[in-house]
Amino acid sequence: MKRAELTPVLGGGALLLAVAGVAFGFSSYWLFLATSAVLGALIALSVGVVHGRAGMVTLCPMAFAGIGAWTTGWLGMHTGLPFVVLVLVGGLAAVPVGVLIGLPALRLRGVNLAVATLAFGGAVAVMVFDKGFPGAAARTPVARPSFASSESGFFLLCVLVLVLVAVALSAASRRSTGARWTAVRDSERATAALGYSVTTTKLTAFATSAFIAGLGGALMAGQLGILSGVGFQPMASIVVFTAAVAFGSSYVEGALLAGVATTVVPELLRQLGLPQDVAPGLFALAALQALAAGSEGVAGQLRAALRARHRKRRTMYAAETAPEPAGEPVPRPRPPIPEEPVLRATGVSVRYGTVTALDSVDLTIRAGSVHGLIGPNGAGKSTLIDVLSGFVAPTSGRLLLRETPMDGVPPHLRARQGIRRSFQQGRVNPQLTIGQYLTLSGRGLADRSLVERLIRAFGCPPAGTRVADVDVGTRRLVEVAATLAAQPTVVLLDEPAAGLSAEESAGLGRAIAGIPEHFGCSVLLVEHDIELVASCCDEATALDFGRVIANGTPADVLGDPAVARAYLGADGGSEPRRTIMEVHS
Known part of the structure; x- marks a missing residue:
């Protein structure tokens, strides 16, 4: 097996061993913290969708999580639905609310959108969570499923949900849905020029983010049993957001780091006898540093360093993969142009x-x-x-x-x-490979043969080359090729x-x-x-x-x-x- 193929296998094996070690080697207390870290990672992933991928600021992830938890608690008291179904319904309950809060994103940007989402989170906390969660007054807990009634079993269930969400997001990033999110982040005009609705793309990102956060909240209901509104206040959302930005939660490893940090750092402060208010300040400083540097957090920086290391080991334009000369000479004079x-x-x-x-x-x-x-x-x-x-x-x-x-x-x-167009400043999505960008531009019409024809015709690098790794002039060639991908x-x-x-x-x-x-x-x-x-x-x-x-x-x-x-x-x-x-x- 080649080294490139062996690396993910070894990484997956190490991760499985780590999960098994936590599940069966930790005490109940540390298992509880580990479960909290996994759920924190799940909610951080929801921030990674709407902010890390789609480029919109949302300061209400815990409001979506609270809606999922509230729905799970209410259905647990009034229905006999299995716990797994309750979790799915809890996630779905947050979706229409996510679409509703996503509507201001169609007009607002930056700080204005942040204020709007923060106000929404505060309103939900006052109107819903402060009145108490279902079962809290009577001390009636949300029942866990029999197969996950223990701390280790519930931890494994939460890990499974996190893995499924991460796999789904990874699949989306290789398809047009995820590519459209990053395209909107880089340029709304360019996204529209590719034939995609900016409105639909933004609302889809908010709906997906709300669903993931709702899943996290529903699982929190099973973890805690009896809920209060304290954990779903606006300050909790700000902490999750800043940690997600600081660690780069658009990547699963960044979300895991964010989940661990938001769980372990407060625990360390408690054991050291330091004020809990220190943690939000630390996350805020790290988030500001990431935003000022224009990076994708710790995970994004690590991935960029690995890509730079790989680039040093290979020649980008190897002789066997060098593109053909751009274009075919067209003889003059050309045939008469039709009058149509x-x-x-x-x-x-x-x-x-x-x-x-x-x-x-x-x-x-x-x-x-x-x-x-x-x-x-x-x-x-x-x-x-x-x-x-x-x-x-x-x-x-x-x-x-x-x-x-x-x-x-x-x-x-x-x-x-x-009618397709390119832009004077260049609006190619740097997060995609050239092949992915041409496929996205083709809206399902650009098969592999057409992508290769476009690459040869315009002298572009190979399809697997990331746009971020080529110079500005080459990006212009890629953008011109992309205008033809949908056969306009x-x-x-x-x-x-x-x-x-x-x-x-x-x-x-x-x-x-x-x-x-x-x-x-x-x-x-x-x-x-x-x-x-x-x-x-x-x-x-x-x-x-x-x-x-x-x-x-x-x-x-x-x-x-x-x-x-x-x-x-x-x-x-x-x-x-x-x-x-x-x-x-």
């Missing part, structure tokens, strides 16, 4: 108060063509792409995809209907050559020129690299101050003196015959 338009903008204007960003712009992208869009800074190019992709609503004008009106259609639905009708490329060397830019130009033939979609290319536009475009449009000043073949547009004057910023009498190609050279 696939995307038409007619009379599009965008005004911000007294500022006119676009003024009655007409643009037609024809089937099987590469259309260049040029102009000086501030000409309105990026605004026009935002209008075409749905991120900016025009003040007036029409937009048709073939014969289908796109007016009022949100970005993620435009992406699903065939038209792709809008916003300065894809930014950050590329001259050789890489030339290769990108060949690949872009071959997109209509090899991938069957049209292209709108926004670029400052005039040579790239001249080499790969069939038609071109020039903008200046939000108006179309030239339209036609690239040679005609680039040879128009008005275009040169726009780039030079000269008046009408200054160098009227100088072309933009001469300016560029």
